[in-house]
Amino acid sequence: MSTKQTKNGAARGLPPAVRKQDAESKRRRKLVEVRKALACDPVDVAALRRSAISEGGLLTNELRRDVWPKLLSIDAHALPLTPGKDLRENNKDYNQVLLDVRRSLRRFPAGMQDDQRAVLQEQLIDVILHVLRRNPQLHYYQGYHDIVVTFLLVVGDHMATAMVDKLSTHHLRDFMDPTMDSTKHILNYLMPILERVNPELHDFMQSAEVGTIFALSWLITWYGHVLSDFRHVVRLYDFFLACHPLMPIYFAAVIVLHREEEVLASDCDMPSVHHLLSQIPQDLPYETLISRAGDLFVQFPPSELAKEASLQFHQSTAISTFKDFELASTQQRPDNVLRHRRAAASPAGGAEGGGTGPVADVQGPSRMLKLAVWGLTATLGAAAIAAVNTALEWAPEFVLRLFP
Numbered sequence: 001m002s003t004k005q006t007k008n009g010a011a012r013g014l015p016p017a018v019r020k021q022d023a024e025s026k027r028r029r030k031l032v033e034v035r036k037a038l039a040c041d042p043v044d045v046a047a048l049r050r051s052a053i054s055e056g057g058l059l060t061n062e063l064r065r066d067v068w069p070k071l072l073s074i075d076a077h078a079l080p081l082t083p084g085k086d087l088r089e090n091n092k093d094y095n096q097v098l099l100d101v102r103r104s105l106r107r108f109p110a111g112m113q114d115d116q117r118a119v120l121q122e123q124l125i126d127v128i129l130h131v132l133r134r135n136p137q138l139h140y141y142q143g144y145h146d147i148v149v150t151f152l153l154v155v156g157d158h159m160a161t162a163m164v165d166k167l168s169t170h171h172l173r174d175f176m177d178p179t180m181d182s183t184k185h186i187l188n189y190l191m192p193i194l195e196r197v198n199p200e201l202h203d204f205m206q207s208a209e210v211g212t213i214f215a216l217s218w219l220i221t222w223y224g225h226v227l228s229d230f231r232h233v234v235r236l237y238d239f240f241l242a243c244h245p246l247m248p249i250y251f252a253a254v255i256v257l258h259r260e261e262e263v264l265a266s267d268c269d270m271p272s273v274h275h276l277l278s279q280i281p282q283d284l285p286y287e288t289l290i291s292r293a294g295d296l297f298v299q300f301p302p303s304e305l306a307k308e309a310s311l312q313f314h315q316s317t318a319i320s321t322f323k324d325f326e327l328a329s330t331q332q333r334p335d336n337v338l339r340h341r342r343a344a345a346s347p348a349g350g351a352e353g354g355g356t357g358p359v360a361d362v363q364g365p366s367r368m369l370k371l372a373v374w375g376l377t378a379t380l381g382a383a384a385i386a387a388v389n390t391a392l393e394w395a396p397e398f399v400l401r402l403f404p
Helices: 003-008 016-039 045-053 061-071 094-102 114-134 144-168 181-187 190-197 199-208 213-220 230-241 247-258 260-265 270-278 286-299 317-329 336-345 364-377 382-386 388-394 396-402
Strands: none
Touching: 016 045, 016 061, 045 061, 045 230, 061 144, 061 230, 094 114, 094 144, 114 144, 144 230, 181 213, 190 199, 190 247, 190 286, 199 247, 199 260, 199 270, 213 247, 213 270, 230 247, 230 286, 247 260, 247 286, 260 270
């Protein structure tokens, strides 16, 4: 059996039992790698990102409860206070939040008891209002609750409050302006990506004058509103939490590209194309699309796309703050409990670990690029390798830290 067949193998010719055994072996290795990364001092955020991005993501919600906060540099011992019920008094957003949460029944697991769901809905309202009170510069938008409920279901209300607070001032910041200008700006990245990858598809959509509004709900809810299977939602959240704030728009692009034949076969007019694209398929090949989105991000980084005339004159808050956010996330340390356990187990006895952690074994650009290619997409195409130099131009330090 060739190496290529073994890697891609899914190994088409292998019996199901062997494929299942191979998948389980990879799963166990990833679990070990993630636990090892969490135990590092400082926490190995780069390894956690690679695990979140690579095939299968973080595998379980139990693992996500440990890893997601680390991807956002959140200290479990410095969480905000539990929201109080007084949040609802004289709150300008309360009525709209209440309406949206009451309509969110399908976002809760099927078969959940009514009383349990009712408790979670009350927690969802409080988490949202708490974050908005802490950040008066933020403006609630319909669809925000679809993001918050995902974190609530995975990490609980206390940690969800901290995570959503961080996300709302970074990755989601452009959606929380008083106007839609910043959101439209993010949507404007979609067409330049399509133009570079598939000019025929791009020109067809331009002729149809469909615009990009069909992808609005995808973007502002991180696909939580449009995907019915919670497994797919949290898999995408693994990916988005580990990546640049614009990755959801790259993912939107690969969905459109995946449906190229359907689009080109439709009538070339706005109603037809908009109706087709706004009905997102539920059986998407998620791992393949995640891989391709990473590929396109390397080939066509945001700085290159921003050279387009329509993108030059609006500064994205999420993009401009990402460098500082990413730098902070590489400097976090383990939770106090873990640090104390490590100190107690050390020969010195009781001294809190002060080491700098493993030193990155960077052996020149070649090794770094290979790891970057593997880490970003797991099965990145040859075109991305050819575009690596371009990728390094926009953020060599970021790539170096992300893929040591």
